[in-house]
Amino acid sequence: MRTLFLLNPTAGKADCTRALPRQIDAAAARAGLAMGEYTIRITAHAGHARELANVAARQARQAGEQLRIYTAGGDGTFNEALTGVYGFENAAVGCLPYGSGNDFLRTFGTKAEFLDLDAQLAGGPVAIDLMQTSLGLxxxxxxxxxxxxxxxxxxxxxxxxxxxxxxxxxxxxxxxxxxxxxxxxxxxxxxxxxxxxxxxxxxxxxxxxxxxxxxxxxxxxxxxxxxxxxxxxxxxxxxxxxxxxxxxxxxxxxxxxxxxxxxxxxxxxxxxxxxxxxxxxxxxxxxxxxxxxxxxxxxxxxxxLAGRILLPKPAFERFAAQRSEQSAT
Missing domain, CATH: 2.60.200.40 (Tumour Suppressor Smad4)
Incomplete structure (x- = not known):
């Protein structure tokens, strides 16, 4: 399992790259991840998250590994990474809401749940529908x-x-x-x-x-x-x-x-x-x-069901329970 954190320094009102890397290191240690098992990258320009996600997904597939990507930014950063891994069944994307809108997560849970790094690393992937639009995925x-x-x-x-x-x-x-x-x-x-x-x-x-x-x-x-x-x-x-x-x-x-x-x-x-x-x-x-x-x-x-996303543990458990109830009925 590979884990990649993509941090967008221009998202939202404050630069998340100042404090978040230390918080990620601490959460990774609590989750039992060694330094070599995860990578933190900072995006440098528009489209960079898509590029980094695509390269990581290709490398993980060649190595026969699963890939988790967490984007720290807004809906745009999350969308870039999701687009970058589109078609890669070995990759799933989660979001850490440091942007101004953060609308994606509202379908699944609260901002507090998605900001909780421990809950994120203890969560899991689910399959969702995507939309192919004239503006992209x-x-x-x-x-x-x-x-x-x-x-x-x-x-x-x-x-x-x-x-x-x-x-x-x-x-x-x-x-x-x-x-x-x-x-x-x-x-x-x-x-x-x-x-x-x-x-x-x-x-x-x-x-x-x-x-x-x-x-x-x-x-x-x-x-x-x-x-x-x-x-x-x-x-x-x-x-x-x-x-x-x-x-x-x-x-x-x-x-x-x-x-x-x-x-x-x-x-x-x-x-x-x-x-x-x-x-x-x-x-x-x-x-x-x-x-x-x-x-x-x-x-x-x-x-x-063309997309694989990562949900923090409380949202993941709710989502799984809802699907189980629907299957039963």
Whole structure:
């Protein structure tokens, strides 16, 4: 068994590489790992985690060994490593949440559980579905529309002096709300075609994105299905009510939309989704695992049980118990 820790010094508000290596050494010693049984690497540029993960997976496969990779960063760092080991059955990826969003873990447990190095090393791998999207591989949610436009606009406000994360986010929201709201979008969902004047949409394998928005509160990341939510175009006065409901996951309960959400939401379960703007206003902005890109067309297809992830012990035990209960019924 090989263990690799990938630390992203630019993720989040503080550089995790200052204190985390010593904490890893201490946790590894408690777990009985010798110095030569694990490696700590610090990423140096965008895409570096993917490169390091891919090399490590190839080397481990050649040696006939299993590989555990823990990424210390945000959802983007985790996604890079997951992409790097895609197709390698000997490798599994876990996350230590040192980024700003950390949405991936919310489907499985709490941030405290995932920060616990002892629990991480005592946990284990599970298989989950992945999404192959126009933006690349994703384990969580691919979204398009207003929320993606807000995320896409944040970097330019961060360049303003003294304009930090929350201020940049707020300014980007104001910019979008002052502009043209909504797009006319054509969806193809497992062969069904819908044309909708919509505010935004989310194609979900996980439950949460955007720093805590519970878009798909009952999504199961290993059931072979995508949960699709489309929010219709509404007035600016209605947006605040809908976003509050959407953030808390109050729009969906017991396998269906709640009555208050029915006039505004469209829900489907699907294997494959594609969408494109048909209003003549150019590409639609999409986001997946922190990546924001304007696209003429966005496609998402589920890849059943194509990913192997590492869960800390409490989350691993809950996940295994839930699967056992489902198998029994």
């Amino acid at each position: 994703s384990a969580t949610i691919c979204a398009a529309g207003l929320d993606a436009q807000v995320a896409y606009g944040i970097p330019k406000f961060r360049r303003i002096p003294l304009c930090g994360g929350e201020a940049a986010y707020a300014l980007s929201i104001v910019e979008q709300l002052c502009g043209h709201i909504g797009r006319r979008v054509e969806y193809t969902i497992d062969g069904e075609t819908l044309t909708v004047d919509c505010l935004m949409c989310a194609v979900c394998n996980g439950r949460t994105y955007g720093g805590g928005f519970r878009a798909a509160p009952e999504a199961q990341p290993d059931d072979g299905w995508l949960d699709v939510y489309i929010i219709r175009k509404v007035s600016r006065l209605t947006i605040a009510k809908l976003l509050g409901m959407y953030k808390n996951g109050g729009h969906f309960r017991n396998g269906q939309l709640v009555r208050a959400a029915e006039p505004y939401f469209i829900y489907r379960r699907a294997k494959q989704v594609s969408l494109r703007a048909v209003d003549g206003r150019g590409p639609i902005v999409a986001t997946a695992d922190g990546e924001c890109v304007p696209k003429e067309q966005i496609t998402v297809q589920v890849q059943p």
